[in-house]
Amino acid sequence: MRIEKEDVEKLAHLARLEFTGAELDAMVNDFDKMLGFVQRIQTLDLEGIEPLVYLNEEGQPLREDRPSEPMEPAEALRNSENSDGGYFRVPRVL
C-alpha cells in the first residue's frame, strides 16, 4: 500500500495542521517509510498469535471518589496566550 498526497492532506486536516507543497512531499515520504516498516512486520507468520494490546494484564487499581484541591483559575490559565474573565479565549469556533 502506498500513501497518497490526499491521505496526508486528510490526516493533516483532522489534526488541524497545514503543510506547504514541499512539506507535504516530505510528509508523504516519511509516511511511506513508516508504512513500509509495518508492511515488513506483516510479512511475518503471526497465525494463532493474539494481538498484544496491554503489557500489564493485571488490571488497573481504581481511585476512590475523593476530590482533590483544584488549581487556582489564574494558575490554570497561566500557560494560555489569551484569556478573558477566567476563560480560555480561542479563535471563534462557530
Place this chain on the structure above:
Amino acid sequence: MSDSQDLSAFEPVIGLEVHIQLNTRSKAYSADPAGYGERPNSMVGPISLGHPGTLPVVNRAVVESAIRLGLACGCTLRERNEYARKNYFYADLPKGYQITQHTTPICTGGSIGLGAKHGGKRIALTRIHMEEDAGKSLHDLDPFHTLVDLNRAGVPLLEMVSEPEFTSGEEAYAYLTEVRRLVRYLDISDGNMEEGSLRCDVNISVRPKGQSAFGTKVEVKNLNSFRHVQKAIEYEFERQVTLIQSGGAVQQQTRTWDSVQGMTQVLRSKEEAHDYRYFPEPDLPPVYVGPGWIEQVRTQMPALPEARIERYTVDWGLSPYDASVLVEDKAMADYFEHLVALHNRPKACANVLNTQIRAYLNQNGVELSEYPVVPERLAALLECIESGSLSHSAAFQKILPLMESGQTAHPLSIAEAEGLLQDRDEDRLRPIVLEVLEAYPAKVEEYLGGKKGLLGLFMGEVMKRSGGKADPQLSSRLVQEALEAQRKS
C-alpha cells in the same frame, strides 16, 4: 407540511443515544472535583487541562454507577473493560481525544419499559458505556472569539444507546421520563435535562410501511428538553416523508434542533462526518468487573419504580394511577412506604400524600425532604381518623396545617386544645338526636314512610347542634336507631 393521510403510508425508525452525566464528586479519570455552576476553570488540574506527562486513573464510583444502571436495566455486564481514545480536535477537548469505551462497553443488552400507557412496551438497549465529558465552549460572549471553560472536561458520563425500536415521539418522551426516574432512583445522576445532566441525540429514518430495509438515517442533536426530543422527531418524520414523496432523497446528515423556529437544520453532511480513528487507550490497563463486585452492588440496589408499582397495585390495592404518581419521585415513594409501615392503610396513606401533602409542596414550592411533618406524626394523625377521634375534615383542614406550621404536640392534644375532638359520648349525643327528631315530626313520618334520603337532613342537624363535633359514624347509627324505635312505638 403534508397532511396526515400522506404520512400514514410511512413509519419512522427511531433510536436514541442518551448521555447521562454522573453525580460523582471527582472526575472520571482524575481527582479534580466535579461540580456544576462554579467559577470558570476553577475545577481543573493538570489532567483536566490535558497537560503533557499526566496519567489518568479510573474513578471507582464511575464503574459502580455503570454496574447499578446495568443491573437496573437487565444488561449483561462485561468482566474485562478496555478503554479507547476517540480522536478529534476541538477547543474544549484539551487532550485532543476523549477516553471512552469502544469495542468493549461495560453493559450490553437490557431494556427500558415505557410504562402502562404504552402497553408495557420495552425498548431494547444496544449498550451502555463509560466515557468523559468535554469542556464548555461559549460562542456568544465575545464577537470574535470562543471562550472555553474546562470545569466540565473529564466529568464522567454514561452513554446509553437504544435499538431503533421507537415508532413515535411520544414513545421517546416516555423512555426519557423513565431513564430520568431510573437514574434518580439509583442516585447516579440528578437527571436534569435543562442543566445538561441528561443529553439526548435522536437517530431517525423513515420507510414505507411493510418494508424491512431501513431508510437513510439522520441524526438530530442539541435537544435540551424531553419536549424538544418529541417535537424534533415529529418534525423530522414529516420532513423526510415529504421529501421522499416529492421525489427527493433523504441525505445522511447531522442536524440540529432550532427550538425557536421549531425545526431541524443541517449541522454537517456525510462528507463532513467525523473520522475518530479509535485506538486502545495505552494509559489505562483494563478494568475488571468481577462477579463479587457485581453482587456487592446488587445487594445495595434500591427497589426500582416498576417493582414498586407492582407491589402498590397488586399487594396493596392502589390504582395504577395512584401508584405511578407516588413512584414518580423516590423520596415520595420512600415516605409512602415508611407511612404504610406505621399505619397499614395503604389507600388512606396514598390519598394524604397525593392530595394534602402534594398541595403543601406545590403551594410552598418545596421538596418532600423539606416537608415539616415526619411519617411518624402523620401516621398518628391518620390513626386518629381511623379510630374516629377526629373527623376527616377536622384532621386535614385544621390539625394538619397546625402540624405543618410547627406544632409538635400529639394530634389528639392539638385537637383537644382546639376543641376539635369528635364527640363519641353516646350519653351526650343521644339527647341531641332525640331533640332533632322532635323538631322535625313531619320529616320523621316521611322517613318512616320510605324516604330514606332524609337521613342526611337529620345528620346535618345533629352535626350543627353538636358544634360539628359529633362522630358521624356513631351519630348515623344513633339516628337510625332512634327512628326505628319510633316506628315500633
